Structure formats: C-alpha cells, structure tokens
Amino acid sequence: MNWTNAIMNSKPLQARTRAIVPIVLAALLAGGCASPSYTVTPQMQARAASENPAPAKDDDFPAPDSAKWRQGAFPSLEALRNMRTGMGKDQVRELLGFPHFSEGLGGAREWNYIFHFRTGAGPGYITCQYMVRFNDDVLTNGMYWKGPGCADLLRPPPAAAAPVVAVAPAAAPATKTTLGADGLFRFDGRTLADLLPEGRRKLDALAADIASSASVETVRVTGHTDRLGSDAYNQALSLARAGTVRDYLVQAGVPARKIQVQGRGSSEPKVQCARQAARAALIDCLAPNRRVEIEVSAGR
Incomplete structure (x- = not known):
C-alpha cells in the first residue's frame, strides 16, 4: 500500500496527469459533449x-x-x-x-x-x-x-426529355395563374429563403387548390425576367425562381411528378418600356415582365 501511494503521489505522474486532462477535455468537446441535445417542437x-x-x-x-x-x-x-x-x-x-x-x-x-x-x-x-x-x-x-x-x-437531374406532343383540341382547358416576382421574392432573390410572406401565402392557397383536385394532371411553372442584365443571367434567374416555386409547391403537398419547370429569361415580355429618364422608373415600368406563371392542366 505504501508503495502504491508513493507512485500515485510522485511528481512525474502528476505532471503527466495534468498534461492528459486538456487532451481528454478537447476530445470530449470535439465529440459534441459541449452541445447537449434539445427537443424540437x-x-x-x-x-x-x-x-x-x-x-x-x-x-x-x-x-x-x-x-x-x-x-x-x-x-x-x-x-x-x-x-x-x-x-x-x-x-x-x-x-x-x-x-x-x-x-x-x-x-x-x-x-x-x-x-x-x-x-x-x-x-x-x-x-x-x-x-x-x-x-x-x-x-x-x-x-x-x-x-x-x-x-x-441541388436541383434533381432532369428526366429524359419526352417528345413534344401538340395539345389535342378536346383536352380540358388549362388555367394559368400569374404571380409577380416582385411580390414573391426579395429583390434579386431566387431561393426558398428569399420568398416573401405574401408570396408564401399565395403559393399556399394555390397549392391547396391543386392538391385538393384529383383531376389535375400537370402543373407547368415558368419563370420570366425583365430585360435588365445579361441573357445568361436572366435565363438562370428565371429558371431558379421557377424551381423554387416548384420546391415550395411540393413541400405544400403537390406531387413532384406532376410539376414541370422552365425558365424563359426575358424572351417573352408582357410590356415594352422606352428608356426612362431614371433607372428606378424603368424598373417600375418593367415590373409586369418579372413574373412566375403557373399553368394547371386537368384531365377530362
């Protein structure tokens, strides 16, 4: 017993113990012990x-x-x-x-x-x-x-392109909803985090209508921009916004297999604006061109 106490009280062992303690604590912190779990309600x-x-x-x-x-x-x-x-x-x-x-x-x-x-x-x-x-x-x-x-x-890989088929005259008419991009997204925004509260409410209502209808076959979401900026930028922005609307509708209960997404950039403007005296006036004039169109087609 005296021999054991002599070893435990020896200064070299105490020094080694002091050196090991910080290492053990660092390992515990790295393992997440400093971040206890909590319930998500x-x-x-x-x-x-x-x-x-x-x-x-x-x-x-x-x-x-x-x-x-x-x-x-x-x-x-x-x-x-x-x-x-x-x-x-x-x-x-x-x-x-x-x-x-x-x-x-x-x-x-x-x-x-x-x-x-x-x-x-x-x-x-x-x-x-x-x-x-x-x-x-x-x-x-x-x-x-x-x-x-x-x-x-993060966008899912596109499915194999299906041949374009002309809409038969007897097909049920499609309903189109146009949402202004300025009311949907923050300025220059394109992600789910950029959706404005009013835009979310409109998409919630639209998603509820679509999800409750068993006759809906396809939902085509098309993004459009104004002519400000390069063609490449506008094409990417319009596609990203359409993709975000698609993701939101899916989260709200619309089957992903029914939704098609496309971006048209600035190629299909609704209004033409002459060069304004101030850039702000031009931006306001071009607002109708910044939009997301949601076309819902139902079966017969």
Missing part, C-alpha cells in the same frame, strides 16, 4: 419558418483559408436536399457533419462549410461555401450558398 419549427431573415451576402462568408478543416468535404447531394428550416443542430450534423470553421458547437448561431462537387468522371471539381444559420431557438432559419451555380447543383 412544432411551435419552434413554425417560428423558424415564419422568420424569413435577410439572406447572407458574399461578404458574410468567412475566408476559406481561415477554416479549421481547409480540405473541405464532398457532401451527399441528397443530404443537402434534405436541409430545411426548423432543424436542430443534431439533425444538421447528422446530414452534413461538423462545420469546417472554428465556430463552436454550443452557442454558435452560424455554421460554415467548404463543399466540393465533381464535374465529371475525372478528378476535377468545383468548390462552394455553404452557410447554415440558427435562430434564438437554435433551429435552422436560413441556408445560403457562395459560388456561381452552387445552389443549382
């Missing part, structure tokens, strides 16, 4: 869905070389598609892993990632930054991308 999810915070700007993203894990990761596209508002940190971590920047796991309200996506069969890839923000309930209330074309990578 429907009320908390409803608050997160209703907040609509301002989207992140490129300057809000941290510099990639400041990441703790600078190599980033090759994420699952399916995991990213499953990201929604109202998710807790445990659920985000299960889908995406730990954030790549030193932002903490307990009180942090923002997680940042560096993600890579293959561009083909070879080793080439593109790199994007992805930000997840949390509200006061520590639930996701915004997911944002930095990098050209990064958000579009």
Whole structure:
C-alpha cells in the first residue's frame, strides 16, 4: 500500500496527469459533449419558418483559408436536399457533419462549410461555401450558398426529355395563374429563403387548390425576367425562381411528378418600356415582365 501511494503521489505522474486532462477535455468537446441535445417542437419549427431573415451576402462568408478543416468535404447531394428550416443542430450534423470553421458547437448561431462537387468522371471539381444559420431557438432559419451555380447543383437531374406532343383540341382547358416576382421574392432573390410572406401565402392557397383536385394532371411553372442584365443571367434567374416555386409547391403537398419547370429569361415580355429618364422608373415600368406563371392542366 505504501508503495502504491508513493507512485500515485510522485511528481512525474502528476505532471503527466495534468498534461492528459486538456487532451481528454478537447476530445470530449470535439465529440459534441459541449452541445447537449434539445427537443424540437412544432411551435419552434413554425417560428423558424415564419422568420424569413435577410439572406447572407458574399461578404458574410468567412475566408476559406481561415477554416479549421481547409480540405473541405464532398457532401451527399441528397443530404443537402434534405436541409430545411426548423432543424436542430443534431439533425444538421447528422446530414452534413461538423462545420469546417472554428465556430463552436454550443452557442454558435452560424455554421460554415467548404463543399466540393465533381464535374465529371475525372478528378476535377468545383468548390462552394455553404452557410447554415440558427435562430434564438437554435433551429435552422436560413441556408445560403457562395459560388456561381452552387445552389443549382441541388436541383434533381432532369428526366429524359419526352417528345413534344401538340395539345389535342378536346383536352380540358388549362388555367394559368400569374404571380409577380416582385411580390414573391426579395429583390434579386431566387431561393426558398428569399420568398416573401405574401408570396408564401399565395403559393399556399394555390397549392391547396391543386392538391385538393384529383383531376389535375400537370402543373407547368415558368419563370420570366425583365430585360435588365445579361441573357445568361436572366435565363438562370428565371429558371431558379421557377424551381423554387416548384420546391415550395411540393413541400405544400403537390406531387413532384406532376410539376414541370422552365425558365424563359426575358424572351417573352408582357410590356415594352422606352428608356426612362431614371433607372428606378424603368424598373417600375418593367415590373409586369418579372413574373412566375403557373399553368394547371386537368384531365377530362
């Protein structure tokens, strides 16, 4: 017994013990012990869905070389598609892993990632930054991308193109709903996070009508822009907005297989505006051209 006490009270052993304690604590923190789980309630999810915070700007993203894990990761596209508002940190971590920047796991309200996506069969890839923000309930209330074309990578691969068939004269007439893009999205917005409260209410009502009708066969969502900006930019913007409306309708209960999406850019304007004295006047004049058209076709 005296021999054992002598070993335990020896200074070298005490020094080694003091050196091991920080390592053990660091391992526990890395394992998430500093971020205890919490229950996600429907009320908390409803608050997160209703907040609509301002989207992140490129300057809000941290510099990639400041990441703790600078190599980033090759994420699952399916995991990213499953990201929604109202998710807790445990659920985000299960889908995406730990954030790549030193932002903490307990009180942090923002997680940042560096993600890579293959561009083909070879080793080439593109790199994007992805930000997840949390509200006061520590639930996701915004997911944002930095990098050209990064958000579009999450769109499902297009189905094999079917031959275009002329509409038979006896087919039931289609009903078309036109929603002004200015009332649907924040300025220059295109994602689910950019949808305005009034736009969400209109889409909820439309989705309820579509979902309640057993006769609906197809829903065609077409995005349009004004002529300001390049053709390539306007084409991408119109397609992205149509895709976001499609995603919202699916979340609201419309079967995804019934929805077709297309972007027309600025090729089908409703109004023609002469050059105005001020840019603001021109933007106002072109407002009818910034729209999303939803055409619902029913069977006989």
